[in-house]
Amino acid sequence: MTGWLGAWLLLCAAGVLVTLGAALWRVWRGPARADRMMAAQLVGTGGVAVLMLLAPAQGWAALDVALVLAILAALAAVGFVKASTPDGAGDPEEADAPHDPPLDPPLDLATDSARSDRDVA
Amino acid sequence: MTGADPFLPAAHAPDVYALGGAVLVGLGVWGLLALRHLLRRVVAFNVIGSGIFLFFGAIAARGGGEPDPVPQALIITGIVVALSASALAVTLVAALAQRRGGAVLPGEGRQPPEAETDAK
Amino acid sequence: MTGAAALMLDLLLVVLVAFAGWAALAGRGVFRAVVFFIAYGLLVALGWVRLGAVNVALAEAAIGAGLTGVLLLATVGRLERAGAARDVPLMRGAAAWVPALAGLAVTGALVWAWFALPLPESPGPQLAEALPRSGVENPVTAVLLNFRSWDTLLEAIVLLAALLGVWMLGRDGDWTAPLGLRQHVREGGVMAGFGRVLPPLGLLVGVWLLWAGADAPGGAFQGGTVLAAVIVVALMAGVAAPPGVDALPLRVALVLGPGVFLGAGLVLAALGAGFLTLPEAQAKAVIVAVETALTLSIAVTLAGLVLGPPTAPNGAAARTPDGARP
Incomplete structure (x- = not known):
């Protein structure tokens, strides 16, 4: 597809890539592990969006890649959750699983960065 | 949904991705030599492989027209073999860590003791 | 107009890729490096x-988005349980310049090679003439399973060899234990639900990729890796229990791909066509048969590589107090 519509689709795809750059910044900063993993999941979802925008402009075969990415990107999140259980094979929802400490005292945005030293896996 | 429609890369794409691949290979070589934690070395090794594949894929896309399928086939093979090599490598790293208590090679110093929560 | 937008898109993507690659190597923190990867x-x-x-x-x-992530994250977890996940500082002193110089030299050599080497001879005319006789329309599948099928056969055997290497790193006493860690999930929880929703969809996509790979993008490797991810999800979500190393169905599934491939080559040689030389009339049938067996083997082998060596149920990861291997 040539012309203005193709250029517009590619421009939108570039815009999504810019937001993925912001996600990579979040992976760098953290501070918690869940922050980094959620940002990586955003890269996966954003990648699906980029491919769907590329498909009409470049070729419909990109939708196949988008399908595979959409199905498998969550696999890393499952692996992360599993690896952070005490024996590496559990489920955080199980009755005896350790839970995040409750937010007590209430969340104070000015000192939120101090939470990183209580950070759990 | 998809047919065998031609999927031609843009004219500038090979140059851009070849240079990107070259940069990645250089970064990976630096990482492989400079990093000491073995799991990070495995990541560096994978970055080198991936950079080489991008460089090779750019070669396949050169010259306009249909991309050359032979490099693409070799790259697919390479990606799968790189995964299997990484799996073997990380299993070795885990076995070494269980035996020595640290994921560094014996001649390269000791790993600092683990703090109670060092999640980064 | 489209060309300028495409150039900007590609430049942005390469910058992001290079940044992600740099961030996976630089900075401190093993977990962060893995997530960047x-x-x-x-x-x-x-x-x-x-x-x-x-x-x-x-x-x-x-592979890169799915299986490698699970593999590396699981390994970070194993290292943490062994007390070895804390990052180690880089080397200091005069030797610290050597890696940077080596990296720069390799990058410079590749950039020089890119601009200095002549344009390779285009395969277009030869390929256009040979492709219709190969039995499939997807040129990559034709290369993998017909023109260069010997490489693919060897690669299937290399995968098996890597799996054997991983198995050998288990403890001797655990040889007959099931593969990987004992997974347990909460009944009716999110993990269990995920294990019920994703595997059927993934199975459908994986088999479709195998079948569509003859004429459209896809093929044995693509379908096999999706199916491997399905197997890994199903096992991690507790839907199925992993087999032991000595389970016959597992061994048959592992060997079936390279076996059928090698067998096809030998049969073709016996029939006079030459080892792995596909005659035009039977090419499609042979390719479909070999691809199906290969997909199964690739799926099971890659899943086995990600799961790890056999592990005894009473937990294997801890060191004994004197630091020796238990």
């Missing part, structure tokens, strides 16, 4: 689509 794999899959290599993009999406 997962994001890096996702972005590289986009790059493959931009380079017109959709078959490669499918393989990279399934």
Whole structure:
């Protein structure tokens, strides 16, 4: 597809890539592990969006890649959750699983960065 | 949904991705030599492989027209073999860590003791 | 107009890929490096689509975004339980310049090679003449399973060899134990639900990729890696229990792909066509048969590689107090 519509689709795809750059910044900063993993999941979802925008402009075969990415990107999140259980094979929802400490005292945005030293896996 | 429609890369794409691949290979070589934690070395090794594949894929896309399928086939093979090599490598790293208590090679110093929560 | 937008898109993507690759290597923190590497794999899959290599993009999406992430994250967990996940500082002193110089030299050599080497001879006319006789229309499948099938056969055997290497790293006494860790999930929880929703969809996509790979992007490797991810999800969500090393169905599944491939080659040689030389009339049938067996073997082998060596149920990861291997 040539012309203005193709250029517009590619421009939108570039815009999504810019937001993925912001996600990579979040992976760098953290501070918690869940922050980094959620940002990586955003890269996966954003990648699906980029491919769907590329498909009409470049070729419909990109939708196949988008399908595979959409199905498998969550696999890393499952692996992360599993690896952070005490024996590496559990489920955080199980009755005896350790839970995040409750937010007590209430969340104070000015000192939120101090939470990183209580950070759990 | 998809047919065998031609999927031609843009004219500038090979140059851009070849240079990107070259940069990645250089970064990976630096990482492989400079990093000491073995799991990070495995990541560096994978970055080198991936950079080489991008460089090779750019070669396949050169010259306009249909991309050359032979490099693409070799790259697919390479990606799968790189995964299997990484799996073997990380299993070795885990076995070494269980035996020595640290994921560094014996001649390269000791790993600092683990703090109670060092999640980064 | 489209050209300028495409150039900007590609430049932006390459910058992101290079940043993700640098961030996976630089900075402190093993976990952060692993997460950056997962994001890096996702972005590289986009790059493959931009380079017109959709078959490669499918393989990279399934492996780089899915299986490698699970593998590395599980290993970080194992290292933590062994007390070895804390990052180690870089080397200091005069030796610290050597890696940077080596990296710069390699990059410089590759850049020089890119601009100095002549344009390779285009395979277009030869390929256009040979492809219709190969039995399939997807040129990458034709190369993998017909023109260069010997490489693919050897690669299938290499995968098996890597799996054997991983198995040998288990403890001797655990040889007959099931593969990987004992998974347990909460009944009716999110993990269990995920294990019920994803595997059927993934099975459908994986088998479709195998079948569609004859004429459209796809093939044995792409389908096999998606199916491997399905197996890994099903096992991690507790839907199925992993087999032991000595389970016959597992061994048959592992050997079936290389076996059928090798057998086809030998039969063709016995019939006078030559080892792995596919005659035009039977090419499609042979390719479909070999691809189906190969997909199964690739799926089971890659799943086995990600799961790890056999592990006894009473937990294996801890060191004994004197630091020796238990």
